Amino acid sequence: MSSLEPLEAFYGLPRDVVFCRKCVISNQRPSSTVEFKHKADEKKATIGFDEDGVCDACRYHEVKDERIDWKKREDQLVALLDKFRRTDGGYDVVVPGSGGKDSAYTSHMLKYRYGMNPLTVTWAPHLYTxxxxxxxxxxxxxxxxxxxxxxxxxxxxxLLTSLAFKNLLHPFQPFIVGQRIIGPAIAAKFDIPLVMYGENQAEYGNNPDDNYVPTMDRKFFSTQDPLEMRLGGVPVADIIRDHGFTINDFAPYIPPSAEQLEKKNIEVHYLGYYLKWDPQECYYYAVENTGFQANSERTPGTYSKYSSIDDKIDMFHYFTTLIKFGIGRATYDAAQEIRNGKITRSEGVHLVRKYDQEFPAKYYEDFLDYVGMTDPEFWETVDRFRSPHLWEKSGNGWQLRHVVEDLAD
Structure with missing residues (x-):
């Protein structure tokens, strides 16, 4: 390849890497969580940037701060809850979560401030910390x-986690599927007509239009033949054929259909639409009201101690986003804390450059055992997913071609 020829970009990512002028996120951040394939021609939407070099997530936070009437939104929340509130001892809302800061905040607020009777439901982590x-x-x-x-x-x-790592470099894909399904599935099973998640991921760079809608799109639950579903990058039919499972084993991963939810009048809402969402304030609330504890040490790959700390596999999910998109865990943490005014951009740049590329060694042996891989197999898999436009190989191993810079320098 001539040095003048553009470097190949996997996953349909933009070849030119641009960092937001307000936070530290880059234009390589995917705008949704569906599976990426290891092909350059698989077009994939990424976070939007405006003509001033500011990302969609930062622009929406300006809207949150300046243009949304949060008192009116809370009044809408109360009206919604009144519609579903029960006084006969039955559950009136399902709150999916792990007991982390966000779900603890959501469920406690609904029960103790707004008088609801929530049933909390948890899709178990791979390996509890x-x-x-x-x-x-x-x-x-x-x-x-x-x-x-x-x-x-x-x-x-x-098996699904192992397949997802090998085929997609996305070990969290089966977990994300289950986590997103469990709330509506339990609601349908027990005839509880309201499901309440915490924040909408659109806040962080998914489709920005979703920020202006309080509900999860029911189209997500319109599924094809379960045998044609892809888990770990493989059709379910192939997993059944090759590994001795039956379609019944996949019941937890098959979402209720939009028709089922509509028939039972089940609505899936985001609390972050009605109450101004701030992850660090959720943490303080959870500590004070639910006994939530931060970890005794920072999480590898970042500087924080209280976010997504329940699963030993979690940090490898963020390590794989570093490999595929050049965006590690410190970038995600710093970007949202900059937007929420907890740290400055200069501080965020320093934290990203210090921690973003740190390897999560603490639970590495647990991860290898869980997915059934050896150390050489792990790194062979990881290296296959490094996009040439992001990574270059040097005598010291692999290096990112682009890192965030302090605009004040």
Whole structure:
């Protein structure tokens, strides 16, 4: 390849890497969580930037700060809850979550400020951390909530996680599918007509139009033949054929249809539409009201101690986003804290450059055991997914071609 020829960009990512002038996110951030394929011609939407070099997420935070009447939004929330509120002892809202800061905040607010009777439901982590289990127990015992803990078939879930890592470099894909389905699925099973998630991921750079809609699109639940679903990058029919499972084993991963939800009048809402969402303030609230504890040490790959700390596999999800998109965990953390006024952009740049490329060694052996891989197999897989426009190989290994810079320098 001539040095003048543009470097190949996998996944349909923009070849020119641009960093937001307000936060630290780059234009390589995908705008949704559906599967990426390891092909340059697989077009994929990424976070939008305006003509001033500012990302969609930062622009929406300006809207949150300046243009939304939050008192009016809260009045809308109360009217919504009044519509579903029960006084006969039954559950009137499902709150999916792990007992982390966001779900603890959501469920506690609904129960103790707004007088609802939530059933909290949890799609179990792959491998609980010690602090994750403590916080899960505190959610029920200190926070005072009923909970259903759903743990999928471990043999199948390990296989799906392994396939997702090998085929997509996305070990969290099966978990994300289950986590998103569990709330509406439990609501449909127990005839609870309201599901309330915390924030909408559109706040962080997914489709910005979704920020102006309080509900999850039911089209997500319109599914094709379950045998044609792809989990871990593989059709379910192929997994059944090759690994000895049956279609019944996949029941937890098959979403209720939009027709089922409509027939039972089930609505899926985001609390972040009605109440101004701030992850750090959710943390403070959860500590004060539900017994939530931060970890005793920062999470590898970032500087924070309280976000997404319940699963040993979680940090490898963020490591794979670093490999595929050049965006690690410190970038995600710093970007939202800049937007929420907790740190400056200069501070965020320093934190990203210090921690973003740190390898999550603490649970590496646990990860290898979970997905059934050796160390050489792990790195061979990882290196296949490095896009040439993001990474270059040097005598010291791999280096990112582009890193965020302090505009004040």
């Amino acid at each position: 010690d602090i994750g289990w403590k916080n899960f127990e505190a959610w029920t015992h200190v926070g005072g909530h009923d909970n259903l803990l759903f743990t999928p078939n471990g043999k199948l879930h390990r």
